[in-house]
Amino acid sequence: MRAWKLLGLAGILAGVATGAAVARDERVRRHYDAGEIRERLHKRHDEAVARESAEDPTAG
Numbered sequence: 001m002r003a004w005k006l007l008g009l010a011g012i013l014a015g016v017a018t019g020a021a022v023a024r025d026e027r028v029r030r031h032y033d034a035g036e037i038r039e040r041l042h043k044r045h046d047e048a049v050a051r052e053s054a055e056d057p058t059a060g
Contacts, residue, residue, distance in 0.1 A: 032040070
């Protein structure tokens with residue numbers, strides 16, 4: 001019976017930790033305005049294209 005209690009407590013703690021991580025991530029995300037998000041996405045896209053073309057020299 002004690003093992004079930006510990007397992008339940010571990011599950012609750014995991015849920016709380018996940019909720020805290022999601023809340024923190026959401027707070028960080030809200031600090032960006034639309035222009036900053038757009039710039040970051042364009043930068044990530046350009047980096048991905050550059051990385052892909054570096055891996056595949058036949059890509060145009």
